[in-house]
Amino acid sequence: MEDLLLEIKDLNIEFHDHDVPERVVNGLNMKLKRGEILGIVGESGSGKSMTAMAIAGLLRRHDMKIGGEINFEGTEILHASRTEIRGFQGDDIGIIFQEPMTSLNPVKRIGWQVEESLRIHRPEMSKAQRYALAIDSLKSVELEEPEKTYKKYPHELSGGMRQRVMIASAMICEPKLLIADEPTTALDVTIQLQIVKLLQRLNREKNTSILFISHDLSLVKQLCAKILVMHDGRVVEAGDTLEIFTHPKEAYTKELIGAIPKVEKMKQL
Amino acid sequence: MKKWKSYPVNFRIGAVITGIMLLLIVVGFFYTPYNPTGMDNSAKLAAPSLRHIMGCDNFGRDIFSRVLKGMGNTFLIALATVAIGVVCGIIVGAFTGYYGGWLDEILMRVNDVVFAFPSILLALVFVSIFGTGKYNVVLALGIAFVPSFARIVRGEFIKYRDMDYVKSARLAGVSSLRIIFVHILPNTMTVLLSSIMIGFNNAVLAEAGMSYLGIGVQPPDASLGSMLSEAQTYLFSAPNYAVFPGLMIILMVLGFSLLADGIKER
Ligand SMILES: Nc1ncnc2c1ncn2[C@@H]1O[C@H](COP(=O)(O)OP(=O)(O)O)[C@@H](O)[C@H]1O
Ligand SMILES: [Mg+2]
Numbered sequence: 001m002e003d004l005l006l007e008i009k010d011l012n013i014e015f016h017d018h019d020v021p022e023r024v025v026n027g028l029n030m031k032l033k034r035g036e037i038l039g040i041v042g043e044s045g046s047g048k049s050m051t052a053m054a055i056a057g058l059l060r061r062h063d064m065k066i067g068g069e070i071n072f073e074g075t076e077i078l079h080a081s082r083t084e085i086r087g088f089q090g091d092d093i094g095i096i097f098q099e100p101m102t103s104l105n106p107v108k109r110i111g112w113q114v115e116e117s118l119r120i121h122r123p124e125m126s127k128a129q130r131y132a133l134a135i136d137s138l139k140s141v142e143l144e145e146p147e148k149t150y151k152k153y154p155h156e157l158s159g160g161m162r163q164r165v166m167i168a169s170a171m172i173c174e175p176k177l178l179i180a181d182e183p184t185t186a187l188d189v190t191i192q193l194q195i196v197k198l199l200q201r202l203n204r205e206k207n208t209s210i211l212f213i214s215h216d217l218s219l220v221k222q223l224c225a226k227i228l229v230m231h232d233g234r235v236v237e238a239g240d241t242l243e244i245f246t247h248p249k250e251a252y253t254k255e256l257i258g259a260i261p262k263v264e265k266m267k268q269l
Numbered sequence: 270m271k272k273w274k275s276y277p278v279n280f281r282i283g284a285v286i287t288g289i290m291l292l293l294i295v296v297g298f299f300y301t302p303y304n305p306t307g308m309d310n311s312a313k314l315a316a317p318s319l320r321h322i323m324g325c326d327n328f329g330r331d332i333f334s335r336v337l338k339g340m341g342n343t344f345l346i347a348l349a350t351v352a353i354g355v356v357c358g359i360i361v362g363a364f365t366g367y368y369g370g371w372l373d374e375i376l377m378r379v380n381d382v383v384f385a386f387p388s389i390l391l392a393l394v395f396v397s398i399f400g401t402g403k404y405n406v407v408l409a410l411g412i413a414f415v416p417s418f419a420r421i422v423r424g425e426f427i428k429y430r431d432m433d434y435v436k437s438a439r440l441a442g443v444s445s446l447r448i449i450f451v452h453i454l455p456n457t458m459t460v461l462l463s464s465i466m467i468g469f470n471n472a473v474l475a476e477a478g479m480s481y482l483g484i485g486v487q488p489p490d491a492s493l494g495s496m497l498s499e500a501q502t503y504l505f506s507a508p509n510y511a512v513f514p515g516l517m518i519i520l521m522v523l524g525f526s527l528l529a530d531g532i533k534e535r
Contacts, residue, residue, distance in 0.1 A: 053436075056436075056440050057439075057440070058436050058439060058440060060369075062369070062370050091442070093440060094440070095436070095437055095440050096437075097433040097436070097437070099433060102432050102433045102434065103433040103434055103437065104434055105434040105452060105456070106456065107455045107456050107458075108452075108455070113434075116438065116441060116443065117441040117442070117443075120441055120442045120443055121441075121442065166437075169437070170437070
């Protein structure tokens with residue numbers, strides 16, 4: 001029990017902003033251990049992002065109905081009020097998004113943005129300490145010339161660099177869980193691999209659990225020991241990555257695996 | 270500062286006109302060639318000459334001196350009006366846009382009602398209840414300006430509230446107030462700045478209109494609008510009396526319009 005970080009029981013998310021209620025996540029169960037990397041795969045629209053938002057407490061509650069339980073280190077966070085969870089959030093959960101264009105504030109310098117969660121969670125830190133930590137953090141995501149990057153605005157960086165900045169800013173308080181919602185989808189293939197390697201390294205060094213969401217099975221296979229396959233808001237299949245790749249039980253999973261381009265499959269075998 | 274040449278032409282022309290206007294206003298605060306309320310019986314309705322470059326009014330007061338003072342008054346009233354409108358508009362628009370929900374519904378319906386009346390009419394009603402004078406006009410026009418700013422700001426906040434960087438700030442535990450004013454508000458500045466300039470123009474015209482109707486700046490104090498109002502009796506005998514204040518209104522508005530256009534283009 002001790003090493004269980006996140007447990008989701010029977011998560012339901014229903015939208016009520018149209019005439020017919022739309023259920024986008026349906027009875028989802030999952031478990032994530034400390035230091036584990038879990039992949040969530042599924043075609044777009046299958047409810048992956050909604051699940052991620054629910055864990056991060058970022059759903060706008062007034063136009064949807066939410067049911068089930070999300071336990072983070074034994075604390076129920078799905079129905080807790082924002083003030084209750086604010087204390088440990090950001091400390092304990094970090095998130096990176098798909099679109100590097102919109103994941104950083106265009107009018108603020110990189111350094112300011114990376115330091116923001118320090119200002120909230122480590123108010124006792126001096127300006128110099130914050131700066132030192134921000135530079136460290138930028139270094140740890142393998143950005144060259146962190147001091148220069150610190151002073152830049154997002155539009156001065158490439159997509160891959162921005163994604164690294166995002167990771168630096170999500171990791172600066174050393175969260176226990178990093179949610180990565182399609183962090184590589186908008187990037188070139190070579191950069192994708194670099195980001196995956198970076199996540200792998202951070203996971204090893206800091207023992208951060210990672211929830212890696214993607215529709216790219218070949219990436220998930222490289223990074224995650226366990227995966228969870230989603231379709232239409234439901235979990236189709238979950239378990240060991242290797243096991244699922246070699247002996248997929250469900251037709252949908254077989255289809256997904258079949259859709260990986262042949263060349264890539266050969267490369268990975 | 271970027272190179273002057275790299276700005277659009279209309280921005281540059283606007284900047285020059287506005288610069289000259291501001292210079293005249295500042296000068297007018299400290300120095301006028303004649304006492305703007307001092308009467309000279311021998312110079313009643315004098316035509317423009319070297320002594321009085323814009324001529325004199327029906328009391329023999331130097332029009333140029335009164336224009337300088339009047340520009341200052343008009344400018345300050347417009348500035349205060351816009352300040353009230355912008356500050357209240359930002360607060361209303363930011364909260365309704367960011368939170369949405371029933372607060373948004375209610376405030377926006379109120380906004381629609383206020384917005385449905387022309388701002389001059391609203392200000393007239395206000396003044397007829399609370400009395401005439403500079404300060405009441407500022408307050409009345411300011412309140413009448415709130416809805417249009419609130420709408421613009423609300424639209425911007427709706428656009429930005431679900432941006433990924435706002436989500437990560439929320440996750441990081443940043444308070445809503447800080448997200449609204451520190452994370453999102455600076456992003457709305459470009460849009461806000463050009464509407465501030467348009468708003469400023471409307472305020473200049475509204476002030477002139479109110480003073481023209483005799484409910485703004487009270488005599489013997491001058492504003493561009495009140496001068497126009499006093500000049501209309503002498504429109505044919507002394508056209509210079511009306512032309513110069515009118516010209517100043519046009520230049521002020523033109524300068525700001527060009528600036529606003531230029532900002533939008535960038
Ligand atoms: N505001 C909304 N109202 C109704 N349905 C929505 C809304 N936002 C998202 N959805 C639906 O939720 C489903 C799941 O979306 P999402 O979790 O983003 O999928 P994924 O991340 O797997 O691509 C989609 O079918 C989408 O149409
Ligand atoms: Mg998604």
